Amino acid sequence: MRIEPVNATLGATVTGVDLEQPLSDADLAGLLRALGQYGVLCFPGQLIEAQALRDFSSRFGSLQMISSKSDINVPEVSILSNVVEGGRLIGTPDAGQDWHTDMTYNRVPGFVNVLVAHKVPMRDGKPLGGTAFTNTQAAYDDLPAEIKTQLANATALHDHNQFQELMRRKGSQRPPQTEAQLRARPPVSHPLFLTHPISGRKVIYVNPGFTARINELAPTESDDMLKYLYAHVMQPKYAYTHHWSVGDVLMWDHLGTWHCALADYAPHEFRLMKRCQVMADKVFDAPFLREKLLATA
Ligand code: SIN
DSSP: OEEEESSSSSOEEEESOOTTSOOOHHHHHHHHHHHHHHSEEEEOSOOOOHHHHHHHHTTSSOBOOOSSSBOSSOTTOEEEEOOEETTEESSBTTTTOSSBOTTTTSSSOEEEEEEEEEEOOEETTEEOSOEEEEEHHHHHHTSOHHHHHHTTTOEEEEOHHHHHHHHHHTTOOOOOOOHHHHHHSOOEEEESEEEOTTTOOEEEOOOTTTEEEETTSOHHHHHHHHHHHHHHHTSGGGEEEEOOOTTOEEEEESTTEEEEEOOOSOTTSOOEEEEEEEESSGGGOHHHHHHHHHTTO
């Protein structure tokens, strides 16, 4: 397996591994280490089907079960797509189309997403529907020392419904959450500066999609601080955009990045991704990481 960085900020290309085959422990260790270092990993030319996507993804942690728009045979795989068949959308057409980090609203948050590109919209020979990323480990390093000190022990509240409502305000057809859905997913708190379990570096663990407030600050101070942190993280020096080709498998570390699916294509320009969402249960388990990371030390 070869892992080559594509950019000084984020991103690496992984070759010499066949994702249809079971992943060896040594390759798993190498990929974990690379996720902590490069954040976003692309495996080109691997048009794997849903079952192989699930088997590969499940090596990194528990998988989220998908309640709607999942693969017909593999309920851990969701379909992200604007393709219409028989008058119906086959997947979620606008998943992730604003800045966020997946599943920060869960007590056990998200660790990685793994997507396979089946259709990529093209215009004038150029791919559209890229995925943009920003590096929250590098952004933490550059914060002023007084902010690092002031917020060293702060926590932030994350609310699933905030992103739903943001997307609805932007015109999404997704329905409002029912009372039962809201009760099933109460907001949760996490440290504002999380220690990344692989790199050991601090990250800024708030995001515009799901973070409702910083618990220890008064409401207006919290709003101002979040605005400041978001503008800081969004600086172009921390940014990287992946432009997809059919057959790319892209996996990224949620703990040290934000992402945004770029909505720069029209309804008749088809995009089809299959996705697994992996929870950060195993990655915070010290024996799992020690054993895996030592394998490539
Ligand atoms: C997501 O937010 O998981 C979707 C990203 C994408 O489709 O590019």
